[in-house]
Amino acid sequence: MAGTANVIEAEELRRTYAGGFEAVSGISFSVARGELFALLGTNGAGKTSTVELLEGLAPPSGGSVRVLGHDPYTERAAVRPRTGVMLQEGGFPAELTVAETVRMWAGCTSGRPEGARRSRSVRGGGRATGGAVDEALELVDLGRRSDVRVKQLSGGEKRRLDLALALLSRPEVLFLDEPTTGLDAEGRRDTWELVRALRDGGTTVLLTTHYLEEAEALAERLAILHNGRIAASGRVDEVVAAQPSHIAFELPDGYHLGDLPPLDRLGVSSHETSGRTVRLKTNALQQAATGLLLWARDSGVELRGLDVRSASLEEAFMKIAQDQRQEEETLR
Amino acid sequence: MTTTSDAVRSPVRARERTPNTAADRMKALGRAELTLLARNKSAMFTVLALPTVLTVSMHSAVSSMDLKQTGLTVGTVLLPGALGYVLLFAVYSTLTGVYVVRREELVLKRLRTGELRDLEILAGAALPAVLIGLAQAVLLAVGGSVLMDVPVPGTLWLAVVGLLLGMVVMGALAAATAAVTKSAEGAQIAVMPMMMLSIAGSGMVVPLDVLPGKLASFCELLPLSPVVGMIRDGWTGAGTGEVLRELLVMVVWTFIAVLVVRKRFRWEPRR
Numbered sequence: 001m002a003g004t005a006n007v008i009e010a011e012e013l014r015r016t017y018a019g020g021f022e023a024v025s026g027i028s029f030s031v032a033r034g035e036l037f038a039l040l041g042t043n044g045a046g047k048t049s050t051v052e053l054l055e056g057l058a059p060p061s062g063g064s065v066r067v068l069g070h071d072p073y074t075e076r077a078a079v080r081p082r083t084g085v086m087l088q089e090g091g092f093p094a095e096l097t098v099a100e101t102v103r104m105w106a107g108c109t110s111g112r113p114e115g116a117r118r119s120r121s122v123r124g125g126g127r128a129t130g131g132a133v134d135e136a137l138e139l140v141d142l143g144r145r146s147d148v149r150v151k152q153l154s155g156g157e158k159r160r161l162d163l164a165l166a167l168l169s170r171p172e173v174l175f176l177d178e179p180t181t182g183l184d185a186e187g188r189r190d191t192w193e194l195v196r197a198l199r200d201g202g203t204t205v206l207l208t209t210h211y212l213e214e215a216e217a218l219a220e221r222l223a224i225l226h227n228g229r230i231a232a233s234g235r236v237d238e239v240v241a242a243q244p245s246h247i248a249f250e251l252p253d254g255y256h257l258g259d260l261p262p263l264d265r266l267g268v269s270s271h272e273t274s275g276r277t278v279r280l281k282t283n284a285l286q287q288a289a290t291g292l293l294l295w296a297r298d299s300g301v302e303l304r305g306l307d308v309r310s311a312s313l314e315e316a317f318m319k320i321a322q323d324q325r326q327e328e329e330t331l332r
Numbered sequence: 333m334t335t336t337s338d339a340v341r342s343p344v345r346a347r348e349r350t351p352n353t354a355a356d357r358m359k360a361l362g363r364a365e366l367t368l369l370a371r372n373k374s375a376m377f378t379v380l381a382l383p384t385v386l387t388v389s390m391h392s393a394v395s396s397m398d399l400k401q402t403g404l405t406v407g408t409v410l411l412p413g414a415l416g417y418v419l420l421f422a423v424y425s426t427l428t429g430v431y432v433v434r435r436e437e438l439v440l441k442r443l444r445t446g447e448l449r450d451l452e453i454l455a456g457a458a459l460p461a462v463l464i465g466l467a468q469a470v471l472l473a474v475g476g477s478v479l480m481d482v483p484v485p486g487t488l489w490l491a492v493v494g495l496l497l498g499m500v501v502m503g504a505l506a507a508a509t510a511a512v513t514k515s516a517e518g519a520q521i522a523v524m525p526m527m528m529l530s531i532a533g534s535g536m537v538v539p540l541d542v543l544p545g546k547l548a549s550f551c552e553l554l555p556l557s558p559v560v561g562m563i564r565d566g567w568t569g570a571g572t573g574e575v576l577r578e579l580l581v582m583v584v585w586t587f588i589a590v591l592v593v594r595k596r597f598r599w600e601p602r603r
Contacts, residue, residue: 055445057599076449082346085445091438095371096364107360108446111349162442172343201342 006030007068007173007204008037008054014062015049015228023049025228026063031206031221033172036199038219039208042321046228047208048088051177054206055085067173081110084171088178088208090162094151098142098161101150102133102168109169136164141190155182163191167198174198176207180214192217212314224320227328231320236313243311243319244269245285247292250276252301259299266291277305285310357448362459365430369460379426379464383417383472390537402541404568407482412564413536414472415495416556420530422465424502424509425523427458431510432519441600454593458503469495486569494562494578501555501582504589511597530556535564552577555585 008031015024023046031037039047053060056072056079065071070078092101137143140160145153153161159182166174176195180188195218199205209215215222216236223233232239247268251257257278263271267284282288289308296303369375387410394409434440434457443453473491476482485491505526513522531537534556540548551557558578565574 057441057444077447080445080447081349081352087438087442087445089438091434091440091442093364093368093434093437093439095368100364100367104360104364105446107363108352108357108443108448110352110447111344169349170342170344172345203343 005033005069006066007033007035008206009066010050010054010063011065012063013050013053013060013065015046015053015058016061022061023228024053024060027223027225027228027230028063029223029230029233031204033204034199034202036195036205036207036218036220038215038222039206039225040210040212040215040219040222040317041208041225042210045225047210047225048177049228050225051175051206051208055083055175056080081169082171083173083175084166084169085175086159086162086166086177086179088181090158090165092150092158092161095149097147097149098137098153099133099146101161102136102146102164105165105168106132106136111169132168136168139167139194140164156184156187159183160187160191163194171203173204173206176205178208178210180209180211188214212317216313224317226321226324231324232316239316240311240313243316244281244283245288245310246307246315247280247282247285247288247309248305248307249278249292249303250305251278252299252303255299255301261291261295352447354449354452358452358456358459361443361448361453361456362463365457366460369426369430369464375426375429379422379461380468382421383414383468386417387414387472387476393537397538397542399539399542402539403570404539404541404564405482407476407480408564408567409537409539410480411473411476411482412491412560412567414476415469415498415563416530416534416536416560418465418469418472419495419498419502419556419559420527422468423458423461423499424506425527426461427503427506428509428513428523429516429519430457430461431507432513433516435510435599436516436601438600444599450599454507455503458506462499462503465499466495482567485567487566487571489566490572490575491563491566494559494566497562497579497582498556498559501559501586501589504586504593505555507597508589508592511593511595514602526555529554533557535560539564553581555581558582 010030011028012026013024013028014022014026016022025046027046027050029037039050041047052058053065054067054072056067056076059073065073067079068082072079072083096104133146134143137146140163142157142160142164145157150158150161159179163176163179166176179195180191183191192214195205195207199218207214207218219236221233221235222239223230224239225231232242251273257271257273263280266280266282267287268280268282270281272279280288280292285308292303369379390410390413391406394406397409399405399409431440431454440453444450448456477484509522509526510519513519533551534554535551536556540551540557540561543551552561558581561574562578565571
C-alpha cells in the first residue's frame with residue numbers, strides 16, 4: 001500500500017440500534033496515513049457510534065468502512081494487530097494492579113516491544129520490570145502507580161492507563177474516543193502533547209471530542225457531527241472560513257443606524273441591534289472594519305465596546321448546531 | 333510526561349510485527365483471571381471449599397441408602413457426585429459470574445477492541461476455573477478413594493473423558509447463562525435452576541438407577557446427567573454401553589448453549 005493511501009475510509013456509513021434509533025445516518029469521510037482527524041460533536045451527535053464501527057466492534061447497518069484496506073469487523077485478524085483503541089469508557093478489572101493490567105494487555109498484543117513477553121513483577125523493589133510495561137506507564141506518567149489496584153485510580157489516571165494500553169502495540173492507526181474527558185488541565189495538556197508526538201512519529205490518529213479547543217489544537221482536518229450526519233468537514237481553517245466574522249459596538253449618542261455608511265457597501269451581510277448595541281456579520285472583516293473605523297474618525301465619534309472578531313471554530317460549531325435545530329423544527 | 337517526544341516511537345509496520353498466537357493471548361488473559369479469582373474471597377470459597385463440604389455432608393444420606401440392587405457402593409455414588417459439585421460450583425457458577433461481572437465492568441468490550449477473538453476471550457477467562465476444577469477433581473477423587481476405600485476406577489479413561497467433556501458442557505452453559513443474565517446480582521439467581529436440577533436429577537446424590545423408569549429417562553436428558561453417568565460407569569467399570577446416548581445428550585446441550593451465546597451474548601452492559 002502506498003504511504004499516502006487513505007488509512008480510514010467510511011462511505012455512507014449507517015448505524016441503527018435494535019430499538020430502531022438511527023445514530024449514524026450516512027456519513028462519508030477518509031483519513032490519510034499520518035493524519036490527525038477529529039470527529040467533533042455534542043453529546044449524542046453519533047461520535048461514539050461512528051468510532052465503534054471504525055474499530056470493528058459492530059457491523060454497520062449500511063454503507064462500508066475500510067481500515068488499512070480491510071473491513072474492521074469481518075477481517076478483524078488483519079486489522080486489530082495494527083490498530084490501537086481507547087474507548088470512551090474503558091473497562092479494566094477493578095482488582096488488578098496497573099502493572100498487571102498492562103502485562104495482561106501486552107500478552108494479548110502482537111508487535112509489542114522487546115521484553116514484554118518476559119516482563120515479570122519483581123518483589124522487593126515492589127515494581128514491575130520489563131521494558132514494555134514500564135515504558136508504557138512512563139509514557140502516560142503512571143510509573144509510580146504501577147502497584148496500585150485499578151479501582152483506586154482516579155478517573156484521569158484510568159484514562160491514562162487506557163491510553164497506555166492503546167499505545168502498547170505501537171499501532172499504525174490510533175482511535176481515541178474522547179481521550180481527555182475527565183482529565184484536569186495538566187492531564188489534558190500532557191495528553192495533547194503525547195498525541196502530537198505520536199502524529200509527528202507517523203501514527204494516524206482519529207479522535208472524537210466535544211472540546212472545540214481540543215479539535216482546534218490537534219486536528220489537521222475535522223468533521224462536525226450533528227444528529228448522525230456530517231454538518232461540516234474539511235481543514236480547520238476551511239470550516240472556520242465558511243463562517244462570518246463579527247463586529248459589535250455601541251452607537252454613539254445622537255446617532256442612528258442610518259447614519260452609518262451603507263452596510264452593504266461595507267461588506268456586511270446582516271446586522272441586528274439591541275438597545276444601543278449594533279452587531280454586524282461579515283465575510284469581509286477587514287473591509288467592514290476599515291469602513292466603520294474611518295467613518296468613526298471622520299465623524300469624530302468613539303465606538304464604545306468595540307469588538308471585532310474573526311470567525312472561530314466555536315462559532316462554526318454553534319452555528320451548525322443551531323441551523324440544524326431550526327431545520328428540524330421547520331420540518332416538524 | 334516531560335520526555336514524551338523522545339519516548340514515543342514510530343508505529344510498527346505490519347511486516348515487522350512479532351506474531352502473537354491464540355495460546356499467548358489466552359494465557360495472558362487466563363493469568364489475569366487467576367489473579368482475580370485468588371483475590372475474590374467468596375469465589376475462592378465457592379471454588380475450593382463448597383464441593384468438599386457438600387460431598388462430606390452427603391455422606392450420611394448416601395450411607396443410609398439401599399444400594400444393593402444397583403451394584404453401587406457409597407464411594408461410587410459419592411465420588412462422581414463430588415466431581416459433579418466441582419463442575420457446578422468451580423466451573424459453571426463461577427464462570428457465569430466471571431462473564432457477567434467482566435461485561436458489567438466493560439472489560440469484555442475493551443478486550444474485543446484488541447486482537448483476542450471472541451472465543452478466545454470466553455475460553456481464556458475460563459482457564460483458571462477449569463484448571464482449578466481439574467486439580468480439585470483429581471484431589472477429591474484420590475482423597476475420597478483412599479478415605480472411603482474405593483477401588484481405582486475400572487475404566488479410568490471413561491471417567492477422565494467424562495470429566496473433561498463435563499468441563500466443556502459447563503463452560504458453554506455458563507456462557508449461555510451469562511447471555512441471558514442482565515446483571516451481576518441476576519447471575520446468582522440465573523444459575524439456580526441448573527444447579528438445583530443437576531443436584532436433584534443428575535444422579536449426583538440419588539443414582540438415576542434407583543429412580544422410577546419414566547423419571548429416570550427424563551433425568552437422563554439433563555445436562556450434567558451424562559457427565560456424572562460417564563464418570564460413574566468409568567469408576568464401576570460398568571462399560572461403555574451408555575456412552576453413545578451420553579455423548580449425544582452432551583452434544584445437544586453444548587449445541588443449544590453455543591446457539592444461545594451466538595444469538596444472545598452481549599459484550600457490553602445494557603444501557
